[in-house]
Amino acid sequence: MNRMTYQRHRPRRICGQGYAWLLPSLLLAGIVLLDFNTGAEYRFVSWTVLVPGIAAAICGVRTTACFCVVSLVAYVLVDHAWPDQYRAGFADFVLVALGGALATVVSAMRVRQERHALRMEDVAAATVRAVLRPLPERWAGLEQAGAYFPADVEAQVGGDFYDIQPGPYGTRVLVGDVQGKGTGAVEAAAALLGGFREAGYYEKDLETVAERLEIRMLRLRIHTTAIGRRDGDRFATAVLVAFSRDAPDTVEIVNFGHEAPLAVGPRGVRELSCGEGLPVGLCDLVGGLPPVHQVPLAEDETLLLYTDGVTEARDGHGVFYDLVGDVAEAIIADPRCAEPERLVRRVHEGVRRHSRGVLADDTTIFAVRRLPVGDEGPRTAVFPGWDSGRWLPDRVWAGDDPERGSSAS
Template sequence: MLGVALIDLLAEPELAFLPLLTLGPTFASVSGSVRRTALVGAVALAICVPLAYNNGSLLKWQNNLTIVTIIGITVASMMASHLRLRRERELASVRLVAEAAQRVLLRPVPRRAGDLRVALSYTSAAAEAQIGGDLYEVVTTPHGVRLLIGDVQGNGLAAVETAAWVLGAFREAAYDEPDLADIGERLEVSLARHLDGEQFVTAIVAEVHDGEISLVNFGHPAPLLIRPDGEITTVDLPEHGLPLGLGALGTGAVKAHRTPFGSGDRLLFFTDGVIEARNSVGAFYPLADRARLLGREEPQAALDALRADLVAHVGGPLLDDAAMLLLHRQDA
């Protein structure tokens, strides 16, 4: 508004710049309160009157129209500011609910479980929520340390209900069932009662033993194994099950597969939102090549560096939920 006033003073009297004073209350409504917007409108009127007097147009119809316009724009901007503030309060409430839901559904994983150090990274594709269709859990049971990572078909809050069913069933079965394949059966039975149509959940259920780890894969991307010497391999299992929810189409139960997991090894579990993330030219994120970032001493710092690299590769918000779970077996 000061710029408009200065231009009006320097310009010819017949040039009308005073209507531009309406920009003041208009922009004030974008970030200011209702009271501040009204104050900016009053300042615009206070500037308009002396400038109109200086131009000799104080009582002319053009200036009267400008004053009415400033008043009208100020009132409209006050209403817009009120609606914006109400929307911000509603959004803040939604975020609080989302955070509470995240604490209940996706509880913080333990940073240490037995001789394991655990790191987690989770990024939701829903801009207004911190939870989505990816799920994870790490529990210490009488049978050992067991974990789950999965990906519900779809993303955002619409997938949260399905994720809740999977997590609830796993937390019960992980303590009750002595065999990993039986945990998968429990998850399948639970989902069969709640999923509709062709919905499904890809998942990996794992159990850590002395010097090895057992895994059952239900159509989920295979994890990466990082050896202490920097060698990176994909843990491809000889047998994969169908995604959870599609078990009726399969031929039978899937057996657990054991793979060496010794001192100093790191195992990265992830969802397809990581490897399917594309940059501006459509190239997928090269996770196997970037996994060298996981060589840092502190597992969480290593995983944070990998997540930052993923976000930099995409160059903007992710289009799908992305979860990563890193296990580090400490040196004896």
């Protein structure tokens, strides 16, 4: 996602250069030439009132004011070049002056709205960074690639979320989709990610991490109900995955009513059997959390996680996108498509092509796989040391050498 920055208004640019003044200048020159090259019965000098109006749409306030003055000067010079009986007169001069003044006011209003829009883009960009923080491509023993496309392009953020959290007990991955839309969904996604980042690091058992997510959603629902909001029944589907250093050929998965992950490798595509519990925030209806499933995942297989924006993408005839078939076809044509970045790009292009670029729901595509042994990626994080759950502030975790130094994340 591109970072938005707020700056002072700058003139519109044509072909990458500051030529926004060119169009009103050509219009003014054309009006002057037209007036001189037609008969005295047809005067076009009054059309100079259009010049500040065009400038107001594409130029800054000062430039628009300059065109207002230039148009008035041009009007006086051109009109006085004709005999008295053919002059447009003072009435049209007032028209050009009034039109220029109004154009300057409109330009100021437009610039103010654009600055406000830039500030809103900054807020949206900050929200995106807070909810979906940037992730290193190779981190904590995993190689990952992710893409998020909100259905509301202008909003830039919705209820989908994903994250990776390394910790003393392995690396945890979370992908989910909050029910509903709007700021309430964003708030819920941020709350779940905050809970995951803490629990994913501190808790030893994946079941406890899942329990913390459930409690976090229940607390959020209680709070929203207490302040009188109507979205106190919000929930989220999610998949929670644990990569353990002690089990390199398996992963642990807790499925909160989410789309089942796919294992994509050179040998093909398979759906991981990880059950299907109730969404986060609704587990109290059945009296317990979804179970933790331990499923095989080979070192050369990529775990593909996604939200229902992928599987529910439809074409013009209402046919759903065939994710498994499309990915399987890509793997047959080129086994390298199992690489996370290539895989995410393939699925994204497939969804866009199938739906003709019209997304009915927020769409998240996230692919992750283990790095080869001995290549765990850059150590970009330092973690407080743990020894059987006891706090050891004078040590660091993740194999960093204190004498070499390391950077905190």
